[in-house]
Amino acid sequence: MEKIKQNTLHGEVAERIRDMIAQGTLAPGSRVPEKQLCEQFGVSRTPLREALKVLAYEGFVELLPNRGARVAKLTRAALKNTFEVMQNLEALAGELAGERITEQELTNIEALHYQMLAHYKNGNMQEYLLANQQIHEAIVIASQNDVLIDVYKNLNHRVRRVRFTAELTNDYWSIAVAEHEAMIDALRARDGNALSSILRQHLKNKVEFSALEEMAE
Amino acid sequence: MEKIKQNTLHGEVAERIRDMIAQGTLAPGSRVPEKQLCEQFGVSRTPLREALKVLAYEGFVELLPNRGARVAKLTRAALKNTFEVMQNLEALAGELAGERITEQELTNIEALHYQMLAHYKNGNMQEYLLANQQIHEAIVIASQNDVLIDVYKNLNHRVRRVRFTAELTNDYWSIAVAEHEAMIDALRARDGNALSSILRQHLKNKVEFSALEEMAE
DNA sequence: AACCTTAAAAATGAATGCATAATTTGTTAT
DNA sequence: ATAACAAATTATGCATTCATTTTTAAGGTT
Numbered sequence: 192m193e194k195i196k197q198n199t200l201h202g203e204v205a206e207r208i209r210d211m212i213a214q215g216t217l218a219p220g221s222r223v224p225e226k227q228l229c230e231q232f233g234v235s236r237t238p239l240r241e242a243l244k245v246l247a248y249e250g251f252v253e254l255l256p257n258r259g260a261r262v263a264k265l266t267r268a269a270l271k272n273t274f275e276v277m278q279n280l281e282a283l284a285g286e287l288a289g290e291r292i293t294e295q296e297l298t299n300i301e302a303l304h305y306q307m308l309a310h311y312k313n314g315n316m317q318e319y320l321l322a323n324q325q326i327h328e329a330i331v332i333a334s335q336n337d338v339l340i341d342v343y344k345n346l347n348h349r350v351r352r353v354r355f356t357a358e359l360t361n362d363y364w365s366i367a368v369a370e371h372e373a374m375i376d377a378l379r380a381r382d383g384n385a386l387s388s389i390l391r392q393h394l395k396n397k398v399e400f401s402a403l404e405e406m407a408e
Numbered sequence: 409m410e411k412i413k414q415n416t417l418h419g420e421v422a423e424r425i426r427d428m429i430a431q432g433t434l435a436p437g438s439r440v441p442e443k444q445l446c447e448q449f450g451v452s453r454t455p456l457r458e459a460l461k462v463l464a465y466e467g468f469v470e471l472l473p474n475r476g477a478r479v480a481k482l483t484r485a486a487l488k489n490t491f492e493v494m495q496n497l498e499a500l501a502g503e504l505a506g507e508r509i510t511e512q513e514l515t516n517i518e519a520l521h522y523q524m525l526a527h528y529k530n531g532n533m534q535e536y537l538l539a540n541q542q543i544h545e546a547i548v549i550a551s552q553n554d555v556l557i558d559v560y561k562n563l564n565h566r567v568r569r570v571r572f573t574a575e576l577t578n579d580y581w582s583i584a585v586a587e588h589e590a591m592i593d594a595l596r597a598r599d600g601n602a603l604s605s606i607l608r609q610h611l612k613n614k615v616e617f618s619a620l621e622e623m624a625e
Numbered sequence: 626a627a628c629c630t631t632a633a634a635a636a637t638g639a640a641t642g643c644a645t646a647a648t649t650t651g652t653t654a655t
Numbered sequence: 656a657t658a659a660c661a662a663a664t665t666a667t668g669c670a671t672t673c674a675t676t677t678t679t680a681a682g683g684t685t
Contacts (some may be wrong), residue, residue: 199473199638200638200639201461201638201639217501224666225666225667226665226666233638234639235639235640235641236639236640236641236667237454237639237640237641238636238639238640240458240462240667240668241457241458241461243463244418244461244462244581245462245464245465247462248462248465249465250558252414252556256415256416256667256668257645257646257647257666257667257668258647258666258667259667261668268557269554272553272554272556273555275500275504275553275555275556276497276500276553276555276556276559279496279497279499279500280493280496282496283493283496285493311652333600335494336489336492337485337486338486338489338490338492338493338563339492339493341467341490342493342559342563345560346555355455371637371647375474376458391487416668417668417669418668418669435647441636442637443635451669451670452669452670453637453670453671453673454668454669454670454671455668455670457637457638462673473637473638473676474637474638474675474676474677474679475637475676475678476636476638496638509649583638620650
């Protein structure tokens with residue numbers, strides 16, 4: 192995985208810790224050992240602690256006074272809540288994208304869509320999920336609302352671990368693909384309202400059928 | 409104003425800086441002088457810098473590598489985007505609150521509502537806006553969705569400066585009060601859908617009529 | 626006088642050091 | 656043997672210090 196070069200040390204450290212949490216190297220509920228991570232990253236405690244403050248506000252860890260940081264548990268309730276919000280944000284994004292999407296963005300999403308279809312035909316679920324994810328992100332970006340984009344990305348970050356470990360049943364998979372077809376149609380027609388309701392339904396199905404909530408403890 | 413006791417120094421510092429930004433003591437676009445603030449608060453640079461990392465994530469300041477922190481400008485576009493998202497989040501909150509609000513929460517909101525009406529009758533705009541704000545927050549809390557609550561509070565924080573400097577025209581003010589009446593009715597009936605659409609309209613009106621977007625530079 | 630170059634000053638980013646709180650370990654008493 | 660207490664170890668929170676970068680200022684050149 193190519194890593195985006197962060198200008199700041201604490202930013203780099205935060206990114207590394209986020210990865211470790213997403214990959215499960217740092218188990219949920221476990222404490223974050225400052226000293227050990229410092230040695231591992233070859234940095235002092237100052238930038239590491241700064242990174243922890245940021246991660247705390249992003250919801251990746253929780254800070255207990257005089258007890259350091261613990262990896263936040265992604266409880267079932269938290270996952271449900273996060274999806275509930277993301278669902279709504281994507282619906283808003285769709286609505287706005289209908290009015291604001293550029294030709295180039297549309298072309299790009301279409302390309303991703305066809306790639307995704309190919310992965311579906313090949314039964315390649317990992318690649319499918321990746322393209323799928325990129326399409327959803329692209330729609331959010333097409334909303335041209337920076338605040339929406341930021342908030343969405345943060346929430347997406349928090350749940351990315353479960354997003355890519357989901358198992359799709361064949362039945363649901365075909366439904367999802369059909370819904371994606373409808374999304375593309377709505378985008379081409381610049382029909383924000385249609386796109387919005389398709390997205391809302393799509394994400395509701397996703398949570399229901401892919402048993403995403405089962406993935407949290 | 410009573411201040412909530414923060415356990416951590418950096419949390420306390422962050423709160424103080426937020427206030428300074430909200431009150432305009434730290435002007436938008438100006439740099440945040442670490443040394444000066446350290447002396448003023450009587451703390452060292454470490455907790456102050458930790459606070460700045462948090463504030464950057466919250467959108468109050470922006471961090472430039474090797475150039476420290478600058479107070480983020482609340483541009484008109486950013487304000488518009490923020491309201492766009494908040495509007496949607498409140499609509500979602502209303503929908504959920506319809507299903508989930510507790511008796512006690514409802515009673516509390518009713519009480520706030522009557523307080524607000526009193527301030528309206530007295531023409532006390534500051535107090536009105538405060539009660540208004542508390543009602544909106546209470547509805548969001550009644551959604552029982554912690555993620556939603558967190559995101560909403562953060563966005564609300566960012567725009568609080570303009571929220572309380574808004575000037576309401578008498579015409580709009582009476583419309584707003586009527587909409588609030590409808591909100592209370594919908595809540596009492598536990599009608600999430602109705603509440604959701606009332607909130608959506610209410611917030612759209614608020615932005616339009618109170619000329620909130622004019623308040624940003 | 627305006628502009629560029631260069632040196633001094635100030636500010637930032639990160640490492641280290643110190644005091645305090647929490648955790649672990651070892652001992653003793655029941 | 657288990658539980659409770661106490662000492663030692665460890666980790667955290669904050670202050671201080673050091674190195675690097677940026678900003679400011681001065682002096683010289685055109």
